[in-house]
Each structure stands twice: as C-alpha cells, then as structure tokens.
Amino acid sequence: MEQVIQYSESELILLLSQRNEAAFSYLYDHYSGALYTSILTIVGDQEAAADTLQEVFIKIFRQIDSYDSVKGRLYTWMLNIARNAAIDTTRSKGFQKTKQNQELSENVYDFAGSAEIKSDDIGLRKAVHGLRPEWRVLIELAYFEGYTQDEISKMLDIPLGTVKTRLRAALKELHKLIKE
Known part of the structure; x- marks a missing residue:
C-alpha cells in the first residue's frame, strides 16, 4: 500500500524553498485543479488556461522565496499569481488575435437547437x-x-x-x- 504524504503549510513552504521536487509535485497535485478553475474563469479558453497554469507553477517555483506568510496563506498567494497571470494572458496580443481569428464554426453550432x-x-x-x-x-x-x-x-x-x-x-x- 502506497504511503500518502501530507505536509503542513509551513513544512511545504520550507521544502519548496529548498527546491524539493516531491514538494512541488505535491503542490501541483493538490492545488492545480483550483488554480486552473480560477484561470479558466478569467481566460475562458481551456488551452490558454492550461498554458497559463503551467506559467503560474513556473512563477511559483521561481518566486517561492518571495512568499511572506505574514501577508497571507500560501494558497491565497498562489491564487493571486494565477489571477494576475490569467489577466496578463487575456491582455496579450497573441490571445487577442486568437479570439479575433476564432472560427465561426467553433461557437455557432455549439448552441444550435439547444433550449437549455x-x-x-x-x-x-x-x-x-x-x-x-x-x-x-x-x-x-x-x-x-x-x-x-x-x-x-x-x-x-x-x-x-x-x-x-x-x-x-x-x-x-x-x-x-x-x-x-
């Protein structure tokens, strides 16, 4: 039987600051779903949201030393990074062009004949x-x-x-x- 690892927030932060790979895997496994949902809500496109999520975890990895527990919880800090990244994505020229060039067929038939x-x-x-x-x-x-x-x-x-x-x-x- 596989052992389930649980970290307290302070243990997780310490391990993350030490660049512990298992801690980053744990962080991704436990928080990626919630962060993805927040990003998707802002971005509105699954592929762009998935790309943004990857960028968010890279930022978290690189900036973990800037996290300050006095200012708030780890999740709140990560959520702010995710929210800001999602907003940046929607403002990017590439994203804007993708939305402008989106094929009509992608949306037109989705709701055709739907009374829901x-x-x-x-x-x-x-x-x-x-x-x-x-x-x-x-x-x-x-x-x-x-x-x-x-x-x-x-x-x-x-x-x-x-x-x-x-x-x-x-x-x-x-x-x-x-x-x-």
Whole structure:
C-alpha cells in the first residue's frame, strides 16, 4: 500500500524553498485543479488556461522565496499569481488575435437547437466577475464547481463561519448586480 504524504503549510513552504521536487509535485497535485478553475474563469479558453497554469507553477517555483506568510496563506498567494497571470494572458496580443481569428464554426453550432439555458448565456458569470475577488472565488467554487461550504473552508483554510458570511454577502451583492 502506497504511503500518502501530507505536509503542513509551513513544512511545504520550507521544502519548496529548498527546491524539493516531491514538494512541488505535491503542490501541483493538490492545488492545480483550483488554480486552473480560477484561470479558466478569467481566460475562458481551456488551452490558454492550461498554458497559463503551467506559467503560474513556473512563477511559483521561481518566486517561492518571495512568499511572506505574514501577508497571507500560501494558497491565497498562489491564487493571486494565477489571477494576475490569467489577466496578463487575456491582455496579450497573441490571445487577442486568437479570439479575433476564432472560427465561426467553433461557437455557432455549439448552441444550435439547444433550449437549455446556461449561466454563461444569461450573463451570470459576467455578473460574478463584478464581485470582490474574495467573494468571486467563493461563488465560483460553491456554485460553478459544486464544492460544499465545508470543503471550501478547508480548501481555502478559512473558518466555515467566514465562508458562510462571505457567501451570503456575495449573493446579496450579486442579486443587486443582476437587478441593475
């Protein structure tokens, strides 16, 4: 039976700063899914999101020594790197050209004959982007990714009560944004 390795955040940071390959594999295995989801939400293209995710992990590898635990959790630091990289991707000339040159057939037939209403079709995701970043992440994880509040609490390492309070505030704000 294979032994499952678990690291505390401080152990993980120490090993990462020592350039420990097992620690980077652990980091990728445990955080790439959540970071990819955040990047994909901003970029909107799976291939570009996957490329951006790889760039994010390279930045994390190179900049791990700049992480300061006094300023926040490791996940929050990585999420900020991912968010900034995703925004940079959308602003890049290459990405802009790809979007302009996207073949019509890629999107036209996706929804042909579909009576199903998708959240993207009614602008819900766009409204979610109008929320504060700490609320947006919670809404995306809870409603678009299907995580429970308890899972989100553990994933983001914040108290369950804080998750509930922030989600409630986010939903109220989202309601206001949609009504406008």
